[in-house]
Amino acid sequence: MREEEYEQVAGLPLFQELSAEYRAHLLRHALVQRVPSGVTLFEQGEYADFLHILVEGVVELRGRDGSRPETTVEVVQPVESFILAAVVTDAPYLMTARTLERSKLLLIPAEQLRREVAEVPELALMLIGSLARQYRGLVRQIKALKLRTSAERIGCFLLQLAREQEQGGVIELPYSKRALAERMAMTPENLSRAFARLRERGVYMQRSRVVIEDIDRLAAFCEVDSLIDGVEHELRVPGATEAAADDGDDDTTDETESHSDKQA
Numbered sequence: 001m002r003e004e005e006y007e008q009v010a011g012l013p014l015f016q017e018l019s020a021e022y023r024a025h026l027l028r029h030a031l032v033q034r035v036p037s038g039v040t041l042f043e044q045g046e047y048a049d050f051l052h053i054l055v056e057g058v059v060e061l062r063g064r065d066g067s068r069p070e071t072t073v074e075v076v077q078p079v080e081s082f083i084l085a086a087v088v089t090d091a092p093y094l095m096t097a098r099t100l101e102r103s104k105l106l107l108i109p110a111e112q113l114r115r116e117v118a119e120v121p122e123l124a125l126m127l128i129g130s131l132a133r134q135y136r137g138l139v140r141q142i143k144a145l146k147l148r149t150s151a152e153r154i155g156c157f158l159l160q161l162a163r164e165q166e167q168g169g170v171i172e173l174p175y176s177k178r179a180l181a182e183r184m185a186m187t188p189e190n191l192s193r194a195f196a197r198l199r200e201r202g203v204y205m206q207r208s209r210v211v212i213e214d215i216d217r218l219a220a221f222c223e224v225d226s227l228i229d230g231v232e233h234e235l236r237v238p239g240a241t242e243a244a245a246d247d248g249d250d251d252t253t254d255e256t257e258s259h260s261d262k263q264a
Helices: 003-010 020-026 084-089 110-119 121-147 150-165 177-183 188-199 215-222 240-249 254-263
Strands: 031-035 040-042 050-056 059-063 071-076 080-082 096-099 103-109 170-172 203-206 209-212
Touching: 003 050, 003 103, 020 121, 050 084, 050 110, 071 080, 071 177, 084 110, 084 121, 103 110, 110 121, 121 150, 150 170, 150 188, 150 209, 150 215, 177 188, 188 203
Parallel strands: none
Antiparallel strands: 031 103, 040 096, 050 080, 050 103, 059 071, 059 096, 170 209, 203 209
8 A cells, every 4th residue: 555545544534543553554454446437346235345445536325126226325425434334244235336436445354354343442432433423424314305305405415515615606516416316315307496496596507516606595595404414524432532542551451462463
């Protein structure tokens, strides 16, 4: 793994609270994979060989039911791990993963990760925080689906993009309108109607670009709520950082000796 690739991964919430020495140990067998657009990384129902971490590009997670057409459940952007729960529990994937554009991925062997979780409390605590963040993100999505109209959901999504891109009222859509419609549980026709309604609030679509004339006006229409629209980039188990530091300072414990043996 190249140094710049390692630095990108080191900032992931899953790893950043671990010591540099243990992080290097954990990633010693990791692989970096560059994948073209439109490639299926794994299918729902399969079992995980690796934990996938998206370093560059875009990946969509798709679900299907019998003969019904697939639909987009979530879209993953860097730097983020995905379907972590299936990896740590050795359960089948509930979704299929496919690249939406040329992507770079870090792959950590699933069996190694499960062994480490069983032996290293610091890593287990970090995984709990990452799983909690992904779970809470899904709860926010479900609340938006049940409590908001199509136009309000699209409006809140655009406001989030405006905050992330920091380009005022001009936004670049990160993926196609087809993927956006499916992620928002809409048909393409419903998406077009939602954008038509938002035009009345000063929101205009220009191919892959969206212009918002008045962000405050759009926020008032959508009734932005931090318990739905907030983004928790990092969640940690309270006291996890302090516990990790205490364990690292205690050179007499069996666990520290175990870490030293692994790193030797």
